[in-house]
Amino acid sequence: MTDALEAGSVIGILGGGQLGRMLSMAAARLGYRCHIYDPAPLPPAGHVAQKVVTAPWDDATALQNFAAGVDVITFEFENIPTATLDLLEPLRPIRPGRQALAVSQDRLSEKDFLRELGLPTAPYAPVATAAELDAALAKVGAPAILKTRRLGYDGKGQARLQSADDAAGALAVMQGAEAILEGFVTFSHEVSVIAARGLNGDVAAFDPGENLHRDGILRETRVPARLSPAQRSDAVLIAAKILNALDYVGVLGVELFVTAQGLVVNEIAPRVHNSGHWTQDGCAVDQFEQHIRAVTGLPLGDGGRYADVVMENLIGDDMDRLPELLKARDVALHLYGKPECRAGRKMGHVNHIQRPKG
Amino acid sequence: MTDALEAGSVIGILGGGQLGRMLSMAAARLGYRCHIYDPAPLPPAGHVAQKVVTAPWDDATALQNFAAGVDVITFEFENIPTATLDLLEPLRPIRPGRQALAVSQDRLSEKDFLRELGLPTAPYAPVATAAELDAALAKVGAPAILKTRRLGYDGKGQARLQSADDAAGALAVMQGAEAILEGFVTFSHEVSVIAARGLNGDVAAFDPGENLHRDGILRETRVPARLSPAQRSDAVLIAAKILNALDYVGVLGVELFVTAQGLVVNEIAPRVHNSGHWTQDGCAVDQFEQHIRAVTGLPLGDGGRYADVVMENLIGDDMDRLPELLKARDVALHLYGKPECRAGRKMGHVNHIQRPKG
Numbered sequence: 165m166t167d168a169l170e171a172g173s174v175i176g177i178l179g180g181g182q183l184g185r186m187l188s189m190a191a192a193r194l195g196y197r198c199h200i201y202d203p204a205p206l207p208p209a210g211h212v213a214q215k216v217v218t219a220p221w222d223d224a225t226a227l228q229n230f231a232a233g234v235d236v237i238t239f240e241f242e243n244i245p246t247a248t249l250d251l252l253e254p255l256r257p258i259r260p261g262r263q264a265l266a267v268s269q270d271r272l273s274e275k276d277f278l279r280e281l282g283l284p285t286a287p288y289a290p291v292a293t294a295a296e297l298d299a300a301l302a303k304v305g306a307p308a309i310l311k312t313r314r315l316g317y318d319g320k321g322q323a324r325l326q327s328a329d330d331a332a333g334a335l336a337v338m339q340g341a342e343a344i345l346e347g348f349v350t351f352s353h354e355v356s357v358i359a360a361r362g363l364n365g366d367v368a369a370f371d372p373g374e375n376l377h378r379d380g381i382l383r384e385t386r387v388p389a390r391l392s393p394a395q396r397s398d399a400v401l402i403a404a405k406i407l408n409a410l411d412y413v414g415v416l417g418v419e420l421f422v423t424a425q426g427l428v429v430n431e432i433a434p435r436v437h438n439s440g441h442w443t444q445d446g447c448a449v450d451q452f453e454q455h456i457r458a459v460t461g462l463p464l465g466d467g468g469r470y471a472d473v474v475m476e477n478l479i480g481d482d483m484d485r486l487p488e489l490l491k492a493r494d495v496a497l498h499l500y501g502k503p504e505c506r507a508g509r510k511m512g513h514v515n516h517i518q519r520p521k522g
Numbered sequence: 523m524t525d526a527l528e529a530g531s532v533i534g535i536l537g538g539g540q541l542g543r544m545l546s547m548a549a550a551r552l553g554y555r556c557h558i559y560d561p562a563p564l565p566p567a568g569h570v571a572q573k574v575v576t577a578p579w580d581d582a583t584a585l586q587n588f589a590a591g592v593d594v595i596t597f598e599f600e601n602i603p604t605a606t607l608d609l610l611e612p613l614r615p616i617r618p619g620r621q622a623l624a625v626s627q628d629r630l631s632e633k634d635f636l637r638e639l640g641l642p643t644a645p646y647a648p649v650a651t652a653a654e655l656d657a658a659l660a661k662v663g664a665p666a667i668l669k670t671r672r673l674g675y676d677g678k679g680q681a682r683l684q685s686a687d688d689a690a691g692a693l694a695v696m697q698g699a700e701a702i703l704e705g706f707v708t709f710s711h712e713v714s715v716i717a718a719r720g721l722n723g724d725v726a727a728f729d730p731g732e733n734l735h736r737d738g739i740l741r742e743t744r745v746p747a748r749l750s751p752a753q754r755s756d757a758v759l760i761a762a763k764i765l766n767a768l769d770y771v772g773v774l775g776v777e778l779f780v781t782a783q784g785l786v787v788n789e790i791a792p793r794v795h796n797s798g799h800w801t802q803d804g805c806a807v808d809q810f811e812q813h814i815r816a817v818t819g820l821p822l823g824d825g826g827r828y829a830d831v832v833m834e835n836l837i838g839d840d841m842d843r844l845p846e847l848l849k850a851r852d853v854a855l856h857l858y859g860k861p862e863c864r865a866g867r868k869m870g871h872v873n874h875i876q877r878p879k880g
Contacts, residue, residue, distance in 0.1 A: 171857070171859070172859065172861055185550070189550065192569050192570045192857075193855060193856050193857060194855065195857035195859045196859070197569045210572065211550050211555045212550045213569075214569045214570075448803065448852050448853055448875055449855075457848075463845075463848050463849050465855075466849075466850065466851045468852065470875055470877055471829065487821075490821050490823060491821050491824075493806075494806050494824060494828060495824070496806040497551060497552065499552055499553035500553070501553045501555065503530055515806075517806055517828055519828050520878050
């Protein structure tokens, strides 16, 4: 624990959404305090943080003052502007570091990085022009999906191509942004591994969860996932390989397709991950605490699962079910305190704790 | 849920120690925000609350402003000055209410109240003068313990009498304060029931825990407690009787001695209780959330235990064991973020989660 931040130290979190909120509560349980930086006023994380700074990502003075008040900086989402990071980096350690952000902010860099590690991904090719799209289609095949290289998530900035006939329409959706064409992978189900790497290089992984998406949004994660022992071991080794290659510090989410040919990496997220929320009610140390341990230099904790869990996101109208969920058995509620309930908005999640049979 | 506070409502908490801190985090999980009122600056609860007011208990303006900013008021300790409550009561609902506070702020009233309910307590008698102490000793017998009627906890303001010879010395410890002489009860062990009563009168209880004290401070709570099914049922019925008699809203802790003649009530605490901390890692809904549900008018939740737990307080030098606890298996850490570690100070607790055997 030589390098660990002392009790009472302050963690700066970039982004004050639900992930920042749950990170802040985990930090408190370890005796740390959190300051939140978010351009939007009244962020959900602000309800449970010692301080909130409301300022744009390009406000140099606000960023400098924020850095001066904290001992280490982390973030709840990967698309933080490069200029912001350039300004903060000389002032305080940013964990995980720039390399992880650079790789994951760009779908093409991410795929190239994974391939260089020898990890299987969907077939892909870069696309900036109509000619490149033709070439990419020839390489990847159709159907395929065209995605902007940057800032795309949850189905935004994406277009499906059933055949080459859809090329022009799909390219228009990109609005001139650099893109990547990805082929489809035939898979039976998707799993994800939430893994952590400590400041000292130790690696730990939670049990893989099985994810169910609808309309491009995660709906449910079930733990344990349907995986053979060999697949489970593969999943964890893939995550460890990525963490080590990035000299990573913190928690990382890796989404994997389960195929007849083995596991294929779908994408990585350099942060705590929605599919890891089950750990709050199934493990002594959850993904949020594990991330805080890593970025503060504490030893990683025991993420062993002591209960099976089904995590269910509460999105938009799902909140109508709240009265019933409040009365349900073995249901742990985690609401995000967002003021407005809109369609498609993640308002909270519940962990359905599965009691041992018999 | 007709009477329940809307999401985003604000709960005012009197007292910003570890109990207020854990209440604030539980409130956040239900979508509420908390404001903390505490005379001491930088209270631990302030790290995870939306707002902190630092002002004395007799600052009428600060109290009025505090009340104006919240929708309901609750508290983390029972010894709030009467004048403070007088000022707040007309402004916002205080839950649990005055009756519970009046009873529990005075050891004599508490014992009288319990006896009127037909509940067994240790033998006791009021003591204000040397003559009354003689009479009390004749009634209660020796050895016995003399306690101030008000503001005593964790062994402060108490004196043991091995025989009548100790009378004068014990009375001196009271420094003129009204006191109560309590006889000793021969018991095999102490248990406590953490129970809740909702705004609609529903009652729910967590499984009783078995408490281990050292030097007058709770060290450990083990769940399940050593109780026969009949004793367990008695314990819950006693708690329910108390809750209903007080028209109580919120969580209450009841300490019970297990004797050959049955359960004897030691004391009650009109708040979340140290011996209920195990619920954080053994139940889908813990005592803090249960309290918030009650005071906001939400339905009480399922407090069923899904794991056995040993809760261990970290007091003073116990913090030296932190490096080892951080690496231990099935240990959930809950630190309080207190700046100074002093002898006898509760710095945090750990829940040792007991996995099902085999």
